[in-house]
Amino acid sequence: MKFLLLLFYSSSLCNWVRAEGAVTFDNYKILRVVPQNPQHLEMINEIETTQKCLVLLQGGNIGQPVDLAVPPHLQTDFMDNLRDQMPTEIISHNIETLINRESMQMQMESEFSTEAGFDTVFTQYLTFTKIQQFVLQLQELNPNLVKVSSYGKSFEGRDLIQVAVQKNTGSTNKHLVLMDCGLHAREWITNMECCHWLTQLCDTSSPAHALLDNFNFLVMPSANPDGLEHSWNTFRLWRKTRNTNPTNPACVGTDPNRNWAFGHSGTGSSTDECSDVYCGPAPFSAPETLALSKVLKEQEPTLYLSMHSYSQLILMSYGCDAPGLTNKNFTEQQTIANKAVQALHDVHQTTYEAGNSKTILYEACGCSTDWALAENLCKYAYTYELRDTGRTGFLLPEDQIAPTCDETSASVVTMCTEILKRNPL
Ligand SMILES: [Zn+2]
Numbered sequence: 001m002k003f004l005l006l007l008f009y010s011s012s013l014c015n016w017v018r019a020e021g022a023v024t025f026d027n028y029k030i031l032r033v034v035p036q037n038p039q040h041l042e043m044i045n046e047i048e049t050t051q052k053c054l055v056l057l058q059g060g061n062i063g064q065p066v067d068l069a070v071p072p073h074l075q076t077d078f079m080d081n082l083r084d085q086m087p088t089e090i091i092s093h094n095i096e097t098l099i100n101r102e103s104m105q106m107q108m109e110s111e112f113s114t115e116a117g118f119d120t121v122f123t124q125y126l127t128f129t130k131i132q133q134f135v136l137q138l139q140e141l142n143p144n145l146v147k148v149s150s151y152g153k154s155f156e157g158r159d160l161i162q163v164a165v166q167k168n169t170g171s172t173n174k175h176l177v178l179m180d181c182g183l184h185a186r187e188w189i190t191n192m193e194c195c196h197w198l199t200q201l202c203d204t205s206s207p208a209h210a211l212l213d214n215f216n217f218l219v220m221p222s223a224n225p226d227g228l229e230h231s232w233n234t235f236r237l238w239r240k241t242r243n244t245n246p247t248n249p250a251c252v253g254t255d256p257n258r259n260w261a262f263g264h265s266g267t268g269s270s271t272d273e274c275s276d277v278y279c280g281p282a283p284f285s286a287p288e289t290l291a292l293s294k295v296l297k298e299q300e301p302t303l304y305l306s307m308h309s310y311s312q313l314i315l316m317s318y319g320c321d322a323p324g325l326t327n328k329n330f331t332e333q334q335t336i337a338n339k340a341v342q343a344l345h346d347v348h349q350t351t352y353e354a355g356n357s358k359t360i361l362y363e364a365c366g367c368s369t370d371w372a373l374a375e376n377l378c379k380y381a382y383t384y385e386l387r388d389t390g391r392t393g394f395l396l397p398e399d400q401i402a403p404t405c406d407e408t409s410a411s412v413v414t415m416c417t418e419i420l421k422r423n424p425l
Contacts, residue, residue, distance in 0.1 A: 023235045025095035027072045030056065031079060032065045032390060034087045043085065051274060052078070054237060056393055057311065058277065060268060060362030067390055069095060069237065091390055098395040099236050122196060122402040125188045127232050128158065128225045134195055135163050135221060142202045144168065145212075151220075152291030155243040158225040160291050165201045165219065167212035173425050175302040177416060178378075180220040180292060183256045183306065183368070185227025185238045186394040189386050189404055190307035194221035196405035197412060207413045214420050218299060224256050224288050237394060241286045245273040254280040257308070258366040259289045262374045263320035266365030279366050292368070296377050303419055304378040305412065306368050310393050311361065311385035312352045314340060314411075317373045319357035319383075320365035327373065330356070333380055336418045343414035347407035350387065357383060380419060384408065 059066035181194035200208035226242035240253030261283035337354035
Protein backbone atom coordinates (compact mmCIF):
# COMPACT_ATOMS: atom_id res chain seq x y z
CA MET A 1 0.00 0.00 0.00
CA LYS A 2 2.77 2.37 0.92
CA PHE A 3 4.56 1.65 -2.34
CA LEU A 4 1.49 2.60 -4.34
CA LEU A 5 1.07 5.76 -2.33
CA LEU A 6 4.64 6.73 -3.05
CA LEU A 7 3.93 6.22 -6.73
CA PHE A 8 0.95 8.51 -6.46
CA TYR A 9 2.99 11.22 -4.91
CA SER A 10 6.03 10.96 -7.08
CA SER A 11 3.89 11.18 -10.20
CA SER A 12 1.81 14.07 -8.97
CA LEU A 13 4.36 16.08 -7.06
CA CYS A 14 4.58 19.64 -8.19
CA ASN A 15 5.81 22.76 -6.53
CA TRP A 16 2.97 25.11 -7.12
CA VAL A 17 3.84 28.62 -8.07
CA ARG A 18 1.39 31.11 -9.44
CA ALA A 19 1.35 30.89 -13.20
CA GLU A 20 2.67 33.64 -15.39
CA GLY A 21 -0.17 36.02 -16.19
CA ALA A 22 -2.18 35.00 -13.13
CA VAL A 23 -4.44 37.72 -11.80
CA THR A 24 -3.04 39.22 -8.62
CA PHE A 25 -4.92 40.78 -5.74
CA ASP A 26 -2.19 43.12 -4.51
CA ASN A 27 -3.52 45.37 -1.77
CA TYR A 28 -7.11 44.26 -2.26
CA LYS A 29 -8.84 44.37 1.09
CA ILE A 30 -11.58 42.06 2.32
CA LEU A 31 -14.26 44.33 3.74
CA ARG A 32 -17.14 42.89 5.72
CA VAL A 33 -20.26 45.06 5.74
CA VAL A 34 -23.35 44.36 7.82
CA PRO A 35 -26.56 45.93 6.47
CA GLN A 36 -28.88 47.35 9.13
CA ASN A 37 -31.88 48.41 7.08
CA PRO A 38 -33.45 48.11 3.61
CA GLN A 39 -31.44 51.10 2.33
CA HIS A 40 -28.21 49.33 3.20
CA LEU A 41 -29.43 46.22 1.39
CA GLU A 42 -30.15 48.41 -1.60
CA MET A 43 -26.59 49.80 -1.54
CA ILE A 44 -25.13 46.31 -1.37
CA ASN A 45 -27.39 45.12 -4.13
CA GLU A 46 -26.10 47.93 -6.32
CA ILE A 47 -22.51 46.97 -5.59
CA GLU A 48 -23.33 43.41 -6.59
CA THR A 49 -25.17 44.29 -9.79
CA THR A 50 -22.61 46.85 -10.96
CA GLN A 51 -19.81 44.41 -10.07
CA LYS A 52 -17.85 47.20 -8.48
CA CYS A 53 -16.24 44.69 -6.16
CA LEU A 54 -15.82 40.97 -6.23
CA VAL A 55 -18.43 39.61 -3.83
CA LEU A 56 -16.94 36.87 -1.68
CA LEU A 57 -19.98 36.31 0.53
CA GLN A 58 -23.33 37.21 -0.97
CA GLY A 59 -25.97 39.00 1.07
CA GLY A 60 -29.67 39.61 1.15
CA ASN A 61 -30.73 39.75 4.79
CA ILE A 62 -30.52 42.58 7.32
CA GLY A 63 -27.90 41.85 9.98
CA GLN A 64 -26.05 39.29 7.90
CA PRO A 65 -22.53 40.05 6.73
CA VAL A 66 -21.47 40.54 3.15
CA ASP A 67 -17.78 40.17 2.28
CA LEU A 68 -16.32 42.27 -0.53
CA ALA A 69 -12.89 42.23 -2.16
CA VAL A 70 -12.18 45.95 -2.52
CA PRO A 71 -9.53 46.96 -5.08
CA PRO A 72 -7.02 49.69 -4.10
CA HIS A 73 -8.65 52.43 -6.19
CA LEU A 74 -11.91 52.07 -4.25
CA GLN A 75 -10.36 52.11 -0.80
CA THR A 76 -10.85 55.81 -0.17
CA ASP A 77 -14.18 57.39 -1.17
CA PHE A 78 -16.15 54.22 -1.84
CA MET A 79 -14.97 52.38 1.24
CA ASP A 80 -15.22 55.44 3.49
CA ASN A 81 -18.78 55.98 2.34
CA LEU A 82 -19.72 52.41 3.19
CA ARG A 83 -18.04 52.72 6.59
CA ASP A 84 -20.03 55.87 7.31
CA GLN A 85 -23.26 54.11 6.47
CA MET A 86 -23.12 50.77 8.25
CA PRO A 87 -20.96 48.57 10.48
CA THR A 88 -17.88 47.37 8.63
CA GLU A 89 -14.75 45.42 9.43
CA ILE A 90 -11.58 44.97 7.43
CA ILE A 91 -10.98 41.24 7.51
CA SER A 92 -7.81 41.23 5.43
CA HIS A 93 -5.58 44.12 4.41
CA ASN A 94 -4.08 42.33 1.45
CA ILE A 95 -5.68 39.34 -0.25
CA GLU A 96 -2.50 38.67 -2.21
CA THR A 97 -0.67 37.99 1.04
CA LEU A 98 -3.20 35.28 1.88
CA ILE A 99 -2.81 33.75 -1.57
CA ASN A 100 0.98 33.85 -1.37
CA ARG A 101 0.94 32.27 2.07
CA GLU A 102 -1.21 29.52 0.61
CA SER A 103 1.13 28.88 -2.31
CA MET A 104 4.29 28.98 -0.21
CA GLN A 105 2.91 26.52 2.29
CA MET A 106 1.92 24.20 -0.50
CA GLN A 107 5.41 24.30 -1.96
CA MET A 108 7.02 23.61 1.40
CA GLU A 109 4.73 20.77 2.28
CA SER A 110 4.81 19.04 -1.07
CA GLU A 111 8.52 18.46 -0.52
CA PHE A 112 8.03 16.22 2.46
CA SER A 113 4.61 14.77 1.70
CA THR A 114 6.10 11.76 -0.11
CA GLU A 115 7.34 10.31 3.16
CA ALA A 116 4.10 9.37 4.83
CA GLY A 117 0.77 7.70 4.06
CA PHE A 118 -2.74 8.84 3.30
CA ASP A 119 -2.79 11.48 6.02
CA THR A 120 -0.35 13.59 4.06
CA VAL A 121 -2.96 14.05 1.32
CA PHE A 122 -4.78 16.41 3.64
CA THR A 123 -1.89 18.77 4.22
CA GLN A 124 -2.15 20.47 0.85
CA TYR A 125 -4.84 21.37 -1.64
CA LEU A 126 -5.17 19.22 -4.74
CA THR A 127 -5.34 20.30 -8.37
CA PHE A 128 -7.81 18.55 -10.67
CA THR A 129 -5.02 16.31 -11.99
CA LYS A 130 -4.05 15.33 -8.45
CA ILE A 131 -7.67 14.62 -7.57
CA GLN A 132 -7.89 12.32 -10.59
CA GLN A 133 -4.71 10.52 -9.56
CA PHE A 134 -5.94 10.29 -6.00
CA VAL A 135 -9.23 8.56 -6.87
CA LEU A 136 -7.56 6.19 -9.32
CA GLN A 137 -5.07 5.29 -6.62
CA LEU A 138 -7.89 4.65 -4.20
CA GLN A 139 -9.55 2.39 -6.76
CA GLU A 140 -6.33 0.47 -7.27
CA LEU A 141 -5.96 -0.05 -3.54
CA ASN A 142 -9.61 -1.01 -3.03
CA PRO A 143 -10.71 -2.80 -6.21
CA ASN A 144 -13.66 -4.47 -4.51
CA LEU A 145 -15.05 -1.25 -3.08
CA VAL A 146 -14.23 1.65 -5.38
CA LYS A 147 -15.19 2.27 -8.97
CA VAL A 148 -14.12 5.46 -10.73
CA SER A 149 -15.93 6.54 -13.87
CA SER A 150 -16.97 9.64 -15.76
CA TYR A 151 -20.53 10.97 -15.82
CA GLY A 152 -19.86 13.45 -18.60
CA LYS A 153 -17.49 16.13 -19.81
CA SER A 154 -16.97 19.70 -18.70
CA PHE A 155 -17.21 22.56 -21.19
CA GLU A 156 -13.46 22.36 -21.81
CA GLY A 157 -13.59 18.58 -22.14
CA ARG A 158 -12.40 17.42 -18.74
CA ASP A 159 -13.91 14.30 -17.23
CA LEU A 160 -16.63 14.79 -14.66
CA ILE A 161 -15.46 12.17 -12.19
CA GLN A 162 -17.77 10.06 -10.09
CA VAL A 163 -16.56 7.57 -7.53
CA ALA A 164 -18.93 4.79 -6.52
CA VAL A 165 -18.17 3.08 -3.21
CA GLN A 166 -20.15 -0.09 -2.60
CA LYS A 167 -19.53 -3.15 -0.49
CA ASN A 168 -20.79 -6.49 -1.66
CA THR A 169 -22.85 -7.64 1.30
CA GLY A 170 -25.25 -9.83 -0.64
CA SER A 171 -27.98 -7.22 -0.33
CA THR A 172 -29.07 -4.88 -3.09
CA ASN A 173 -31.47 -3.05 -0.79
CA LYS A 174 -29.40 -0.07 0.37
CA HIS A 175 -29.75 3.66 0.65
CA LEU A 176 -27.72 5.80 -1.72
CA VAL A 177 -25.89 8.96 -0.68
CA LEU A 178 -24.71 11.35 -3.37
CA MET A 179 -22.10 13.95 -2.42
CA ASP A 180 -20.76 16.62 -4.76
CA CYS A 181 -17.81 18.91 -4.10
CA GLY A 182 -16.27 21.86 -5.87
CA LEU A 183 -19.28 23.09 -7.84
CA HIS A 184 -17.86 26.52 -7.03
CA ALA A 185 -14.29 26.64 -8.25
CA ARG A 186 -12.62 28.65 -5.48
CA GLU A 187 -13.99 26.50 -2.65
CA TRP A 188 -10.94 24.21 -2.60
CA ILE A 189 -11.65 22.85 0.87
CA THR A 190 -14.75 21.11 -0.50
CA ASN A 191 -12.74 19.06 -3.02
CA MET A 192 -10.63 17.94 -0.08
CA GLU A 193 -13.71 16.88 1.87
CA CYS A 194 -14.89 14.58 -0.93
CA CYS A 195 -11.42 13.00 -1.06
CA HIS A 196 -11.39 12.64 2.71
CA TRP A 197 -14.84 11.07 2.77
CA LEU A 198 -13.66 8.52 0.19
CA THR A 199 -10.66 7.56 2.31
CA GLN A 200 -12.93 7.18 5.33
CA LEU A 201 -15.28 4.90 3.41
CA CYS A 202 -12.31 2.71 2.45
CA ASP A 203 -10.75 2.65 5.91
CA THR A 204 -12.06 -0.48 7.60
CA SER A 205 -11.45 1.02 11.05
CA SER A 206 -13.58 4.10 10.31
CA PRO A 207 -17.25 4.43 11.33
CA ALA A 208 -17.85 5.62 7.76
CA HIS A 209 -16.82 2.20 6.44
CA ALA A 210 -19.38 0.50 8.67
CA LEU A 211 -22.11 2.45 6.85
CA LEU A 212 -21.42 0.38 3.72
CA ASP A 213 -23.59 -2.42 5.11
CA ASN A 214 -26.62 -0.20 4.56
CA PHE A 215 -25.50 2.53 2.16
CA ASN A 216 -23.94 2.93 -1.26
CA PHE A 217 -22.09 6.16 -1.99
CA LEU A 218 -21.57 8.19 -5.11
CA VAL A 219 -19.03 10.98 -4.74
CA MET A 220 -18.22 13.74 -7.25
CA PRO A 221 -14.92 15.16 -5.99
CA SER A 222 -14.57 17.89 -8.64
CA ALA A 223 -17.95 18.89 -10.06
CA ASN A 224 -16.51 21.95 -11.86
CA PRO A 225 -13.04 20.91 -13.04
CA ASP A 226 -12.57 23.76 -15.56
CA GLY A 227 -13.27 26.30 -12.86
CA LEU A 228 -10.90 24.56 -10.45
CA GLU A 229 -8.09 24.64 -13.01
CA HIS A 230 -8.74 28.32 -13.69
CA SER A 231 -8.70 29.01 -9.97
CA TRP A 232 -5.31 27.29 -9.62
CA ASN A 233 -3.66 28.76 -12.68
CA THR A 234 -5.12 32.17 -13.33
CA PHE A 235 -7.73 33.59 -10.99
CA ARG A 236 -7.65 32.20 -7.45
CA LEU A 237 -11.07 33.60 -6.54
CA TRP A 238 -12.88 32.21 -9.63
CA ARG A 239 -16.37 30.88 -8.82
CA LYS A 240 -18.13 29.91 -12.05
CA THR A 241 -17.70 27.36 -14.81
CA ARG A 242 -15.65 28.34 -17.90
CA ASN A 243 -18.17 28.20 -20.75
CA THR A 244 -18.34 31.01 -23.27
CA ASN A 245 -21.49 33.11 -23.16
CA PRO A 246 -23.78 34.01 -26.06
CA THR A 247 -23.74 37.79 -26.08
CA ASN A 248 -20.62 38.90 -24.23
CA PRO A 249 -17.51 36.91 -25.10
CA ALA A 250 -15.50 38.87 -22.54
CA CYS A 251 -17.57 37.40 -19.72
CA VAL A 252 -17.00 33.73 -19.20
CA GLY A 253 -18.81 31.12 -17.14
CA THR A 254 -22.06 30.26 -15.44
CA ASP A 255 -22.70 29.96 -11.73
CA PRO A 256 -23.21 26.20 -11.43
CA ASN A 257 -25.29 26.68 -8.30
CA ARG A 258 -27.70 29.14 -9.93
CA ASN A 259 -28.18 27.17 -13.16
CA TRP A 260 -30.72 24.61 -11.88
CA ALA A 261 -34.34 24.62 -12.94
CA PHE A 262 -35.95 25.34 -9.57
CA GLY A 263 -36.51 29.11 -9.42
CA HIS A 264 -34.11 29.64 -12.32
CA SER A 265 -33.13 33.33 -12.77
CA GLY A 266 -34.88 34.30 -9.52
CA THR A 267 -33.63 36.14 -6.43
CA GLY A 268 -29.94 35.79 -5.60
CA SER A 269 -28.97 35.10 -9.19
CA SER A 270 -28.30 37.35 -12.17
CA THR A 271 -29.05 37.31 -15.89
CA ASP A 272 -25.92 39.41 -16.49
CA GLU A 273 -23.29 37.20 -18.10
CA CYS A 274 -20.54 39.12 -16.31
CA SER A 275 -22.00 38.50 -12.86
CA ASP A 276 -20.48 35.93 -10.53
CA VAL A 277 -24.00 34.59 -9.94
CA TYR A 278 -24.95 34.42 -13.64
CA CYS A 279 -27.69 31.80 -13.95
CA GLY A 280 -27.14 30.97 -17.64
CA PRO A 281 -29.58 31.52 -20.53
CA ALA A 282 -31.67 28.50 -19.49
CA PRO A 283 -31.69 25.85 -16.76
CA PHE A 284 -28.89 23.32 -17.21
CA SER A 285 -27.21 25.35 -19.95
CA ALA A 286 -23.85 24.46 -18.36
CA PRO A 287 -22.74 20.91 -19.22
CA GLU A 288 -21.54 20.43 -15.65
CA THR A 289 -25.00 20.98 -14.11
CA LEU A 290 -26.81 19.09 -16.87
CA ALA A 291 -24.63 16.02 -16.31
CA LEU A 292 -25.02 16.17 -12.53
CA SER A 293 -28.80 16.60 -12.80
CA LYS A 294 -28.99 13.49 -14.98
CA VAL A 295 -27.14 11.43 -12.38
CA LEU A 296 -29.48 12.69 -9.65
CA LYS A 297 -32.49 11.78 -11.80
CA GLU A 298 -31.17 8.31 -12.56
CA GLN A 299 -29.98 7.51 -9.06
CA GLU A 300 -32.61 9.13 -6.83
CA PRO A 301 -30.44 9.09 -3.70
CA THR A 302 -31.94 9.00 -0.23
CA LEU A 303 -29.54 11.76 0.80
CA TYR A 304 -28.00 14.43 -1.41
CA LEU A 305 -25.15 16.53 -0.02
CA SER A 306 -23.64 19.49 -1.84
CA MET A 307 -20.42 20.82 -0.33
CA HIS A 308 -19.60 24.53 -0.42
CA SER A 309 -17.66 27.07 1.61
CA TYR A 310 -17.55 29.30 3.59
CA SER A 311 -19.70 30.21 6.66
CA GLN A 312 -19.91 27.04 8.82
CA LEU A 313 -23.53 26.24 8.09
CA ILE A 314 -25.73 23.30 7.16
CA LEU A 315 -28.49 24.65 4.92
CA MET A 316 -31.92 23.27 4.15
CA SER A 317 -34.51 23.95 1.49
CA TYR A 318 -36.13 25.92 0.21
CA GLY A 319 -33.65 28.70 -0.33
CA CYS A 320 -35.84 30.21 -3.00
CA ASP A 321 -39.43 31.36 -2.55
CA ALA A 322 -41.87 29.24 -4.50
CA PRO A 323 -45.57 29.99 -4.04
CA GLY A 324 -47.42 27.08 -2.52
CA LEU A 325 -44.32 24.95 -2.08
CA THR A 326 -43.00 24.11 1.36
CA ASN A 327 -40.38 21.66 2.49
CA LYS A 328 -42.74 19.15 4.10
CA ASN A 329 -39.88 17.23 5.62
CA PHE A 330 -38.22 20.30 7.15
CA THR A 331 -38.67 19.43 10.84
CA GLU A 332 -37.13 16.00 10.42
CA GLN A 333 -34.33 17.43 8.28
CA GLN A 334 -33.64 20.04 10.94
CA THR A 335 -33.51 17.41 13.71
CA ILE A 336 -30.99 15.37 11.73
CA ALA A 337 -28.94 18.46 10.85
CA ASN A 338 -28.81 19.48 14.53
CA LYS A 339 -27.34 16.08 15.39
CA ALA A 340 -24.82 16.48 12.57
CA VAL A 341 -23.85 19.92 13.94
CA GLN A 342 -23.30 18.38 17.38
CA ALA A 343 -21.20 15.54 15.96
CA LEU A 344 -19.13 18.06 14.01
CA HIS A 345 -18.63 20.16 17.14
CA ASP A 346 -17.53 17.13 19.16
CA VAL A 347 -14.43 16.67 16.97
CA HIS A 348 -12.71 20.08 17.19
CA GLN A 349 -15.33 22.25 18.93
CA THR A 350 -16.10 24.06 15.68
CA THR A 351 -19.43 25.86 15.81
CA TYR A 352 -21.91 25.39 12.98
CA GLU A 353 -25.49 26.48 12.59
CA ALA A 354 -28.20 24.50 10.79
CA GLY A 355 -31.32 26.01 9.31
CA ASN A 356 -33.26 27.15 6.29
CA SER A 357 -30.83 28.70 3.83
CA LYS A 358 -33.01 31.73 3.09
CA THR A 359 -33.29 32.48 6.80
CA ILE A 360 -29.75 31.91 8.00
CA LEU A 361 -27.82 32.85 4.84
CA TYR A 362 -29.66 34.52 1.95
CA GLU A 363 -32.29 33.77 -0.66
CA ALA A 364 -30.74 32.11 -3.69
CA CYS A 365 -32.67 30.60 -6.59
CA GLY A 366 -31.54 28.00 -9.10
CA CYS A 367 -29.61 25.88 -6.57
CA SER A 368 -28.99 22.15 -6.82
CA THR A 369 -30.39 20.94 -3.49
CA ASP A 370 -33.67 22.85 -3.92
CA TRP A 371 -34.10 21.32 -7.36
CA ALA A 372 -33.39 17.76 -6.19
CA LEU A 373 -35.90 18.08 -3.36
CA ALA A 374 -38.58 19.81 -5.44
CA GLU A 375 -38.28 17.09 -8.07
CA ASN A 376 -38.74 14.46 -5.34
CA LEU A 377 -35.43 12.88 -6.28
CA CYS A 378 -34.24 12.60 -2.70
CA LYS A 379 -35.77 12.58 0.76
CA TYR A 380 -33.00 14.62 2.38
CA ALA A 381 -30.90 17.38 0.83
CA TYR A 382 -28.34 19.57 2.56
CA THR A 383 -25.88 22.21 1.45
CA TYR A 384 -22.81 22.44 3.66
CA GLU A 385 -20.87 25.68 3.97
CA LEU A 386 -17.52 24.56 5.39
CA ARG A 387 -14.88 26.53 7.33
CA ASP A 388 -14.31 29.28 8.07
CA THR A 389 -16.60 32.20 8.92
CA GLY A 390 -14.63 34.65 6.78
CA ARG A 391 -11.30 35.25 8.49
CA THR A 392 -9.55 33.55 5.59
CA GLY A 393 -12.65 32.52 3.61
CA PHE A 394 -11.77 30.67 0.43
CA LEU A 395 -8.06 30.96 1.29
CA LEU A 396 -8.38 28.63 4.26
CA PRO A 397 -4.83 27.71 5.38
CA GLU A 398 -3.65 24.20 4.62
CA ASP A 399 -3.25 23.34 8.28
CA GLN A 400 -7.04 23.55 8.51
CA ILE A 401 -7.68 21.00 5.75
CA ALA A 402 -7.34 17.92 7.95
CA PRO A 403 -9.37 19.21 10.92
CA THR A 404 -12.07 20.57 8.61
CA CYS A 405 -12.36 17.23 6.84
CA ASP A 406 -12.24 15.24 10.10
CA GLU A 407 -15.16 17.12 11.59
CA THR A 408 -17.19 17.28 8.38
CA SER A 409 -16.88 13.57 7.72
CA ALA A 410 -17.86 12.83 11.33
CA SER A 411 -21.02 14.86 10.82
CA VAL A 412 -21.85 12.99 7.61
CA VAL A 413 -21.53 9.68 9.49
CA THR A 414 -24.04 10.97 12.04
CA MET A 415 -26.36 12.18 9.31
CA CYS A 416 -26.37 8.76 7.64
CA THR A 417 -26.85 6.98 10.97
CA GLU A 418 -29.83 9.17 11.83
CA ILE A 419 -31.36 8.65 8.39
CA LEU A 420 -31.01 4.88 8.69
CA LYS A 421 -32.72 4.95 12.11
CA ARG A 422 -35.69 6.73 10.56
CA ASN A 423 -35.65 4.73 7.32
CA PRO A 424 -34.81 1.11 8.15
CA LEU A 425 -34.19 -1.07 5.13
ZN1 LIG B 1 -20.35 27.55 -3.16
